Structures are given as structure tokens and as C-alpha cells.
Amino acid sequence: MADPSSYRPAPGSIPDSPGVYRFSDAGGRVIYVGKAKNLRSRLSSYFQDLVNLHPRTQSMVTSAAKVDWTVVANEVESLQLEYSWIKEYDPRFNVKYRDDKSYPWLAITLNEEYPRVMVGRGPKKKGVRYFGPYSHAWAIRETVDLLLRVFPMRSCSKGVFNRHRQMGRPCLLGYIGKCAAPCTGQVSQEEHRKIVEDFSAFLSGQTATYVRRLEKEMKAAAAELEYERAAKIRDDLSALDKALAKNAVVLGDGTDTDVIALSEDPLEVAVQIFYVRGGRIRGQRGWIADKADGDATTADLVERFIQQLYAGDNADAIPREILVPTEPAGEEALVEWLSEFRGSRVAIRVPQRGDKKDLMATVERNAQQTLAMHKTKRASDLTTRNLALEEIQAALDLPEVPLRMECYDVSNLQGTEVVASMVVFEDGLPRKSEYRRFVIKGVDGQNDVASIAEVLTRRFKRMLEDRAGIPEGEDPTAYLIDPDTGRAKKFAYTPSLVVVDGGPPQVAAARQAMDELGLGDIPVCGLAKRLEEVWLPDDEDPVIFSRTSEGLYLLQRLRDEAHRFAITHHRNRRSKSMVESVLDEVTGLGEVRRKTLLKHFGSLKKLRQATVDEVAELPGFGRRTAESVVLAVNSAATKADTSRAPSVNTATGEILDDDGPELTGLRHGDPNGEN
Numbered sequence: 245m246a247d248p249s250s251y252r253p254a255p256g257s258i259p260d261s262p263g264v265y266r267f268s269d270a271g272g273r274v275i276y277v278g279k280a281k282n283l284r285s286r287l288s289s290y291f292q293d294l295v296n297l298h299p300r301t302q303s304m305v306t307s308a309a310k311v312d313w314t315v316v317a318n319e320v321e322s323l324q325l326e327y328s329w330i331k332e333y334d335p336r337f338n339v340k341y342r343d344d345k346s347y348p349w350l351a352i353t354l355n356e357e358y359p360r361v362m363v364g365r366g367p368k369k370k371g372v373r374y375f376g377p378y379s380h381a382w383a384i385r386e387t388v389d390l391l392l393r394v395f396p397m398r399s400c401s402k403g404v405f406n407r408h409r410q411m412g413r414p415c416l417l418g419y420i421g422k423c424a425a426p427c428t429g430q431v432s433q434e435e436h437r438k439i440v441e442d443f444s445a446f447l448s449g450q451t452a453t454y455v456r457r458l459e460k461e462m463k464a465a466a467a468e469l470e471y472e473r474a475a476k477i478r479d480d481l482s483a484l485d486k487a488l489a490k491n492a493v494v495l496g497d498g499t500d501t502d503v504i505a506l507s508e509d510p511l512e513v514a515v516q517i518f519y520v521r522g523g524r525i526r527g528q529r530g531w532i533a534d535k536a537d538g539d540a541t542t543a544d545l546v547e548r549f550i551q552q553l554y555a556g557d558n559a560d561a562i563p564r565e566i567l568v569p570t571e572p573a574g575e576e577a578l579v580e581w582l583s584e585f586r587g588s589r590v591a592i593r594v595p596q597r598g599d600k601k602d603l604m605a606t607v608e609r610n611a612q613q614t615l616a617m618h619k620t621k622r623a624s625d626l627t628t629r630n631l632a633l634e635e636i637q638a639a640l641d642l643p644e645v646p647l648r649m650e651c652y653d654v655s656n657l658q659g660t661e662v663v664a665s666m667v668v669f670e671d672g673l674p675r676k677s678e679y680r681r682f683v684i685k686g687v688d689g690q691n692d693v694a695s696i697a698e699v700l701t702r703r704f705k706r707m708l709e710d711r712a713g714i715p716e717g718e719d720p721t722a723y724l725i726d727p728d729t730g731r732a733k734k735f736a737y738t739p740s741l742v743v744v745d746g747g748p749p750q751v752a753a754a755r756q757a758m759d760e761l762g763l764g765d766i767p768v769c770g771l772a773k774r775l776e777e778v779w780l781p782d783d784e785d786p787v788i789f790s791r792t793s794e795g796l797y798l799l800q801r802l803r804d805e806a807h808r809f810a811i812t813h814h815r816n817r818r819s820k821s822m823v824e825s826v827l828d829e830v831t832g833l834g835e836v837r838r839k840t841l842l843k844h845f846g847s848l849k850k851l852r853q854a855t856v857d858e859v860a861e862l863p864g865f866g867r868r869t870a871e872s873v874v875l876a877v878n879s880a881a882t883k884a885d886t887s888r889a890p891s892v893n894t895a896t897g898e899i900l901d902d903d904g905p906e907l908t909g910l911r912h913g914d915p916n917g918e919n
Contacts, residue, residue: 318577
């Protein structure tokens with residue numbers, strides 16, 4: 245491991261101009277390439293105290309033995325040089341979004357005597373018309389197979405065409421009606437060219453005119469009693485419907501655009517891109533990439549993805565418009581650079597409203613699902629889970645493999661409605677029947693440290709109470725089973741590892757709470773969100789897992805699940821308190837009827853949508869009471885709409901929906917109830 249100070253450039257030697265820099269290891273291999281508007285400022289950030297650097301950046305600067313740079317005139321030149329160096333050196337610390345495949349296109353060779361349809365890759369050729377790009381070659385072949393029965397143009401290679409021309413008989417496609425067989429003269433060159441033009445027009449989006457024409461021909465054939473011809477046209481229309489269904493219209497203005505979305509966690513990023521041509525989705529692709537540069541923001545990731553996606557041989561794939569989730573870093577230079585490649589103006593936009601915003605939301609959901617499936621696939625593998633547990637045991641120096649891990653997280657809104665969650669993983673998998681929710685009672689305001697101490701104290705006091713009645717020397721298993729349900733009592737089992745969401749203060753509070761209960765033998769650690777550091781009690785330095793560590797991956801999943809469970813509980817309680825506060829204004833509405841409303845409608849949003857008749861149908865409600873309830877709810881909604889600002893969770897920065905999710909009936913003793 246190299247000391248970055250050993251190769252740090254001399255003070256004042258780094259220019260403050262735009263440029264591109266590269267870090268090389270002791271063997272001379274380039275391990276990272278980057279660009280900067282100000283080389284001095286950017287490079288200086290790498291040579292600060294290692295503690296302040298992201299773990300991935302730490303790994304990069306300690307693996308390097310040299311840094312050099314090249315000054316350029318402007319940001320566009322820095323983009324070009326950065327791309328050239330990344331392509332030339334393939335640095336291992338640069339995030340790689342692309343696979344090694346080129347874009348497949350649907351190509352029509354209009355420059356040939358008898359044009360053919362085929363799958364094309366690589367740079368475009370003069371005299372060939374292209375449609376796409378598509379995500380896979382098989383997607384093109386499926387579309388072509390459906391359309392050839394309607395537009396029977398040539399799809400064979402030049403060698404096959406010449407061979408059947410000499411033989412004087414068509415190939416199989418000619419016999420089954422998927423080729424007009426121009427090789428044998430069944431159609432003239434002009435007739436075949438007309439079929440090709442119809443095929444091209446249909447792919448260009450001029451579908452309605454052609455479908456209407458076929459419908460008229462079908463009706464005319466039926467009127468003339470030519471039922472076989474009418475049936476063939478009907479089958480052609482069915483084939484066209486299937487082809488159109490595979491390429492649904494998503495943008496009514498016929499826009500050519502690529503829609504890009506990201507879903508990221510501290511270690512990896514999932515990328516999804518939808519190709520929209522003529523307003524229709526022509527293809528979809530996705531990647532999972534390592535975030536080798538831990539300091540990269542979402543704007544940096546978007547810029548690098550666009551840079552890698554469209555440069556070089558793929559310049560022909562650049563559309564007129566690129567939709568992104570956030571403005572990329574150096575947007576103006578990136579637009580100018582892409583416009584030079586395309587030969588015309590390229591727009592990069594963040595959609596704000598309408599169909600494009602809805603489509604962006606769809607692509608984002610696909611990216612989120614891709615990342616979730618990737619995590620689930622890793623978690624579901626038994627060998628991987630065992631490796632993860634062994635890595636955690638070794639890194640934290642635990643006496644045994646942590647087969648049961650519990651994680652605690654606190655959620656609040658500016659110190660109100662403070663709640664906490666406890667989630668349980670057994671053998672590396674969630675044990676949802678063991679999840680628990682807590683309402684913080686003894687802490688005033690926003691104090692995560694005190695909240696963690698209260699939650700752990702309550703949880704382990706219950707465990708000690710359950711074990712207090714067990715006679716010494718007897719097997720505790722029988723005493724820890726609830727005779728009514730046949731399941732373990734709520735807090736019966738002892739965890740192998742307690743994980744808290746937070747850094748040293750939260751870990752210290754958890755350790756102190758458990759020590760006071762005489763449970764100092766149960767290991768405790770904390771996982772801090774910012775740098776994904778694992779903290780142990782009384783240790784000055786965190787435990788740093790490898791970027792590809794399965795152990796860190798498992799701890800992240802545990803922490804993220806605890807955070808999700810806490811946020812859900814917080815929203816439920818917040819929505820419930822909002823409903824109760826609104827119903828306080830209804831005269832004569834007692835506790836029983838309030839509970840009836842909460843149980844039936846579940847959330848303030850659904851109660852606002854209810855009619856007087858729907859409320860009056862509930863047991864114990866008359867017409868007059870129902871009118872009072874609806875009036876109170878609608879009055880509160882009107883006041884809120886005129887003066888409310890979005891609520892933000894101060895711990896997470898997440899915007900919370902005032903309506904909240906549906907409420908669930910929570911009562912003491914439920915497996916997922918409050919405790």
C-alpha cells in the first residue's frame with residue numbers, strides 16, 4: 245500500500261486550468277482517469293487526510309504510485325481526451341457502464357436492386373435505412389417475422405438470393421408467403437420496391453393509414469364474397485396488432501429520445517435506458533455497475549454514463565433528445581460534445597411534467613427493480629450467505645458466526661412521532677415474523693442516541709423477564725414457547741449480533757444500555773450511512789470492509805430493511821394522528837366510532853374520498869353524523885391545500901406524503917404491533 249504523500253505533486257506545480265489526469269500504479273498501469281475544470285483544486289482533494297476520503301477513493305490513491313495530467317483548452321476537449329484515455333487504458337477504478345456489444349439495428353438495404361431487411365450492427369452505411377436501436381437482435385427478428393407475412397419483402401443474404409435465382413424456385417419463405425420471391429420473378433423490381441416502401445413507412449410510425457387501408461380491403465373482399473382473401477387480410481391485421489403491441493406508443497409527439505434512469509446504493513448503481521423512436525419504445529437495456537469512484541455524485545454518474553454510451557462507434561445512436569433524472573455535471577460541454585458527434589443539436593433535459601415525466605418514472609422503477617433483483621439474487625445463494633456471515637465474524641472478531649442479527653433504526657419528523665424498528669435476519673435472510681415496532685416514550689425531541697438506548701433497554705428487559713422464570717439447569721426451549729400460539733415469545737431469543745443504524749454515538753449508547761442490563765457478552769456494532777463504515781464500541785477507527793465484500797453487502801441489506809420498516813411505521817402513525825386530529829373537530833364523535841372510521845378507511849386520503857352515504861353505512865353512524873365527518877375532513881383538506889409545505893424527514897431528507905399509506909390495526913401483542 246503506497247503512501248499518497250510519496251507521489252504528491254509539489255505545491256504550485258499543478259495548474260488551475262481545465263484538463264485530464266490519470267493515476268498509475270507501481271507497474272505503470274493506469275488505474276483511474278478523471279477530468280476537472282480546475283486541475284489544482286480537484287487533484288488536491290485526493291491528497292488530504294485518508295480518514296476524510298471515501299473508502300473507494302482511499303483504495304485508489306493508496307494503490308497508485310504516480311499522477312500526471314494534460315492541460316486542455318476547454319471542457320469539451322477534456323471530455324474527448326478523458327473518453328480516449330478510458331478507452332485506451334480501461335482503468336479498473338473507473339465505473340464501466342457498457343457491455344462489449346454494439347447496438348443492433350433493423351436495417352433495410354435500399355441501395356440494392358432488391359432491398360432486404362436484416363439485423364445490422366456497427367457504424368451505419370450509406371444507402372441503408374436504419375430503425376432502432378433495439379435492445380436485442382432477437383427482438384428485431386421477432387418483429388420482422390410478424391411483419392413479413394404482411395410485407396413479404398426479401399430477407400435472405402446475397403448468396404441465398406443468387407442461388408435460388410439460378411435454381412428458378414423460391415426458398416421456404418417464398419412457399420409459406422413470407423417472401424414475394426423476387427428471385428424467381430414472381431414480382432417485378434418495382435412491385436418489390438413498393439412492398440419495401442410500405443414496410444419502411446409502417447416502421448416509421450405511419451401505421452394508422454395502412455391499417456385503415458387493410459380494413460377497407462377486408463370489408464370489400466367480404467362484400468364481394470371473396471372470403472379467403474378477407475380471411476388473409478384479417479390475419480395480416482392480427483399480425484400488425486401484435487407487432488404494434490411490442491412497440492407501444494408512449495410519446496404522442498413522435499419524439500426520438502433515450503430515457504435514462506439510475507438506482508444506486510453506496511456500492512453499486514443500476515442503469516436503465518429506454519430507446520424511444522417515433523414515440524414508440526424500440527428497446528430497453530440495463531446494467532449493474534460498481535461505483536468504483538466513491539466520491540461520484542448522481543450528476544457525475546449521469547455524465548459518465550452518457551459519455552461512455554454514445555461516444556466512438558455508437559455516435560449514430562445519439563437521438564435528438566436525452567432525458568435524464570438529474571442534470572449531468574458539465575452539461576453545456578456534454579451537449580456540445582454530443583452535438584459534434586451527431587452533426588446536429590442534442591438536448592439533455594430533466595422531464596418536469598406530462599408523458600415524458602411519467603415515462604421517466606417507469607424507467608426509474610425498472611432501475612430500482614433491477615438493483616433489488618440483483619441484491620436478492622446474491623442474498624438467495626446459500627454459499628454467498630455463508631461467506632457473508634463468515635466475513636462478518638472475521639472482521640468483527642466475533643466468537644461465533646452471527647446466525648441471528650438484529651438491527652435497530654429510529655425515525656422521526658422534527659422530533660415528533662418518534663418511532664423505532666427492529667428487524668431480524670436469521671442465516672442471512674429476513675425473518676419478518678420477528679420484526680418489531682416501537683413508539684419512543686421517554687425521549688423529548690429529536691435524539692437518536694437516547695432513542696436507541698430506550699429501545700434496546702425495553703427489548704432486552706423483555707427478554708430477561710421471559711427467561712426469569714426458567715428453573716436453573718433446565719432446557720429453556722420449552723419455557724420460551726407461547727402455549728397459546730405454539731411460537732416463540734416475542735423477545736425470547738438472544739441475538740448473535742446487534743446492529744444499530746449510526747456511528748460511534750449510537751454504538752456507545754447501545755453498548756451502555758446492554759451493559760447496564762448485564763448483557764455485555766452480546767456483540768454490538770453500528771453501520772454509518774455516509775461512508776458505509778462499521779463501528780465497534782470503544783474503537784477509535786472503523787472497520788472497513790472490502791468494496792466487494794459479501795459481509796458488507798449483508799449488513800447493508802439489514803440496515804436498509806430496518807430503515808424501510810421504521811419509515812413505514814412512522815408514516816402509519818403520522819397518518820393516524822392526522823385522522824384523529826381532524827375527527828376531534830366533530831362534535832359527539834366518540835372513541836368507538838373513531839376506531840370504526842380508522843379501521844374501515846385506513847387513511848386520511850381514503851376518508852377524504854368517502855361520500856356521506858358511505859360513512860352513514862358504517863355501524864353506529866347516522867346521516868347527520870356522517871355529514872359532520874365529511875364536512876370536517878373536507879374543511880381540513882381545504883386549509884391544508886392553501887398553506888402547507890412538504891414535510892421532510894430530518895434524519896433522511898425524504899419528503900413524506902401527508903396522506904400516508906394505508907393504516908394497519910396495531911395492538912399490543914401482534915407480531916408486527918407496537919411494543
